[in-house]
Amino acid sequence: MSEGDGTPIAARVAGRPHPLVELTRARLVEFVREPEAVFWVFVFPVLLALALGIAFRSKPAERLRAAVERGAPAQARILAILRASPDLTVVELSPAEAAQALRTGKVDVVVEGTAPAAGSKGDLLSVTYRYDTSRAEGRAARLAVDDALQRALGRPDLLAVREERVAQPGNRYIDFLIPGLVGLNLMGSGMWGLGFAVVQARVRKLLKRFAATPMRRSHYLLSFMLSRLVGLVLEVVVVVGFGWLLFGVAVRGSLVDLAVVSLVGALTFAGLGLLVAARPRTIEGVSGWMNLVQLPMWLFSGTFFSYERFPAAVQPAIRALPLTALNDALRAVINEGSPLSASFPAVLVMVLWGVGSFAVALRLFRWQ
Amino acid sequence: MTVRCTDLVKHYEDVVAVAGIDLAVFRGECFGLLGPNGAGKTTTVEILEGLTLPDGGSVEVLGCRWGTGRDHELRERLGVQLQETQLAEKLTVGETLRLFASFFARPRAVSEVIRMVGLEDKRHARVGKLSGGQKQRLALACALVSDPELLFLDEPTTGLDPQARLNVWEVVETFRARGGTVLLTTHYMEEAAQLCDRVAIMDHGTILSLDRPAALVASLGAEQIVEFRVRGDLAASALAGLPGVSRVTEKDGGFRLSVRRIGEAMPALLSELERRGLTIESLTTHQATLEDVFVHLTGRALRDE
Numbered sequence: 001m002s003e004g005d006g007t008p009i010a011a012r013v014a015g016r017p018h019p020l021v022e023l024t025r026a027r028l029v030e031f032v033r034e035p036e037a038v039f040w041v042f043v044f045p046v047l048l049a050l051a052l053g054i055a056f057r058s059k060p061a062e063r064l065r066a067a068v069e070r071g072a073p074a075q076a077r078i079l080a081i082l083r084a085s086p087d088l089t090v091v092e093l094s095p096a097e098a099a100q101a102l103r104t105g106k107v108d109v110v111v112e113g114t115a116p117a118a119g120s121k122g123d124l125l126s127v128t129y130r131y132d133t134s135r136a137e138g139r140a141a142r143l144a145v146d147d148a149l150q151r152a153l154g155r156p157d158l159l160a161v162r163e164e165r166v167a168q169p170g171n172r173y174i175d176f177l178i179p180g181l182v183g184l185n186l187m188g189s190g191m192w193g194l195g196f197a198v199v200q201a202r203v204r205k206l207l208k209r210f211a212a213t214p215m216r217r218s219h220y221l222l223s224f225m226l227s228r229l230v231g232l233v234l235e236v237v238v239v240v241g242f243g244w245l246l247f248g249v250a251v252r253g254s255l256v257d258l259a260v261v262s263l264v265g266a267l268t269f270a271g272l273g274l275l276v277a278a279r280p281r282t283i284e285g286v287s288g289w290m291n292l293v294q295l296p297m298w299l300f301s302g303t304f305f306s307y308e309r310f311p312a313a314v315q316p317a318i319r320a321l322p323l324t325a326l327n328d329a330l331r332a333v334i335n336e337g338s339p340l341s342a343s344f345p346a347v348l349v350m351v352l353w354g355v356g357s358f359a360v361a362l363r364l365f366r367w368q
Numbered sequence: 369m370t371v372r373c374t375d376l377v378k379h380y381e382d383v384v385a386v387a388g389i390d391l392a393v394f395r396g397e398c399f400g401l402l403g404p405n406g407a408g409k410t411t412t413v414e415i416l417e418g419l420t421l422p423d424g425g426s427v428e429v430l431g432c433r434w435g436t437g438r439d440h441e442l443r444e445r446l447g448v449q450l451q452e453t454q455l456a457e458k459l460t461v462g463e464t465l466r467l468f469a470s471f472f473a474r475p476r477a478v479s480e481v482i483r484m485v486g487l488e489d490k491r492h493a494r495v496g497k498l499s500g501g502q503k504q505r506l507a508l509a510c511a512l513v514s515d516p517e518l519l520f521l522d523e524p525t526t527g528l529d530p531q532a533r534l535n536v537w538e539v540v541e542t543f544r545a546r547g548g549t550v551l552l553t554t555h556y557m558e559e560a561a562q563l564c565d566r567v568a569i570m571d572h573g574t575i576l577s578l579d580r581p582a583a584l585v586a587s588l589g590a591e592q593i594v595e596f597r598v599r600g601d602l603a604a605s606a607l608a609g610l611p612g613v614s615r616v617t618e619k620d621g622g623f624r625l626s627v628r629r630i631g632e633a634m635p636a637l638l639s640e641l642e643r644r645g646l647t648i649e650s651l652t653t654h655q656a657t658l659e660d661v662f663v664h665l666t667g668r669a670l671r672d673e
Contacts, residue, residue: 022470023470030456030459033458204455208419208453209510212450213443213472214444
């Protein structure tokens with residue numbers, strides 16, 4: 001099928017609208033007139049950031065919780081020492097209650113005084129600490145309890161220590177979260193936005209109608225990419241602006257770098273969206289594929305927590321996901337203030353996904 | 369010659385949609401494909417429009433063949449309205465036409481096509497708010513915006529009320545008056561009779577008959593059709609000899625007479641029934657139409673399915 005246009009551009013009516021411009025414009029007008037779409041793209045991520053930002057806001061350091069077993073030797077003395085510690089909240093529980101509280105995480109450590117072992121040089125007592133070694137709070141509580149008891153019994157501090165407490169903007173959970181939400185939002189609106197629009201046009205035979213005109217097919221697909229460019233500016237500005245105004249999440253790197261990373265990310269997911277929408281004939285069909293493609297990235301790409309927590313063996317696969325690359329690049333610019341060159345591998349991963357999926361989509365695309 | 373196809377064949381899996389069709393549409397005429405749903409009309413038109421590849425046969429449209437590197441150029445010269453296309457609901461009439469116009473090298477002005485289809489007061493209305501008839505006129509406008517030489521209309525008035533149908537017919541007639549060629553499909557025989565210079569009657573993927581509407585009706589050898597039912601036994605052969613009656617068919621206990629001279633046939637029929645002591649349960653008579661031609665050719669009514 002020929003894409004050759006018999007008429008030179010100059011011979012066309014002067015000022016006549018270009019099909020690519022008109023397709024993009026129509027796409028944007030349709031989007032703006034769809035209230036649900038506007039909600040999901042702009043309001044939803046802001047609400048999500050708000051909820052998570054409040055849930056994980058920087059609180060004064062939480063006190064660790066210790067339980068002392070009632071009826072054990074030297075119970076009163078242990079209680080008195082631990083209650084004097086500023087880091088600990090202490091409760092007195094029966095052995096059964098203490099075991100229950102430990103199991104359900106209501107206390108972090110259980111302290112049981114025991115009679116001094118025969119021949120030990122301690123004048124006072126010996127203790128047993130019971131805690132879950134896999135919980136950071138358990139380990140911290142054990143150290144705090146031990147520290148308080150040992151000091152009270154006369155252990156000297158040999159090292160002069162000066163503490164600097166760090167809870168500055170840039171190291172909080174919300175600082176980690178905002179770039180992730182930008183990435184997640186670019187993925188969601190790119191894929192759902194394009195996927196639904198394309199499949200709906202196919203279901204309604206509009207694609208077939210367009211195919212009956214001299215419209216260039218690549219123009220149609222490119223108009224979706226272009227419309228994403230306009231959408232992405234708003235999406236990124238809304239989420240980043242919100243994080244900055246409400247939580248003081250600053251963009252430490254250059255705004256130009258942020259724009260470049262966002263642009264590459266948006267185009268990547270526009271390409272993926274077109275690819276997923278290239279064949280399905282029903283909205284249900286395309287929804288299933290969209291979920292299938294996005295779910296691994298929701299889980300593994302480090303939007304809500306760092307993907308470093310997954311085993312080292314799967315790290316290369318996780319890093320190859322386009323959302324991981326986008327999140328990493330966004331965090332490098334927003335949180336670390338790194339130059340764009342530092343994110344080159346991530347940008348390359350995105351470009352490969354984007355170009356590859358657009359090329360395959362163009363080939364597979366079903367017009368009727 | 370504007371459209372010519374020979375021995376067109378198209379299968380869908382094991383269903384034969386088009387079973388060897390020959391057509392020729394002349395410049396400036398309105399050509400109709402008349403047939404029930406599933407007759408293969410849409411498949412035929414979509415092959416001619418270059419949207420569907422035929423399994424066999426050859427197609428020539430405006431002197432070009434599809435797939436020979438000139439598709440783009442050919443599409444510039446066509447106006448196409450598809451069955452069941454739903455245009456974007458959120459766009460307005462004006463925006464929709466502006467979009468379609470941008471696809472063509474030399475489009476008509478948007479305001480001009482809006483005037484042609486009589487949607488001036490709906491220019492800023494969203495497509496989703498239009499009535500069925502208005503949507504159909506907009507679809508027609510999208511087909512006309514290319515300033516086409518040849519207009520393909522697939523079931524242009526299906527589902528429309530009589531007034532909306534008349535509006536669409538007017539637009540088509542105006543297009544023809546300017547010298548345009550039209551190929552349309554319909555399962556309304558009134559539409560075929562009203563708009564078309566020539567009609568091909570289609571059923572099961574083949575053309576059963578092709579001629580001017582008046583000639584098709586005349587081929588029945590009848591001006592009037594008389595249909596009646598009686599209580600009691602009556603054989604069709606008993607009516608064959610009545611004066612003015614050219615054909616008798618019996619279907620489901622009812623009789624259908626093709627009548628050349630109604631003035632002679634009616635008194636003869638009535639006295640024959642009286643002589644046999646039969647009581648008439650119902651009796652209607654109407655002028656022969658394309659519908660009767662279809663019934664005659666297939667034994668079924670156009671709108672049976």
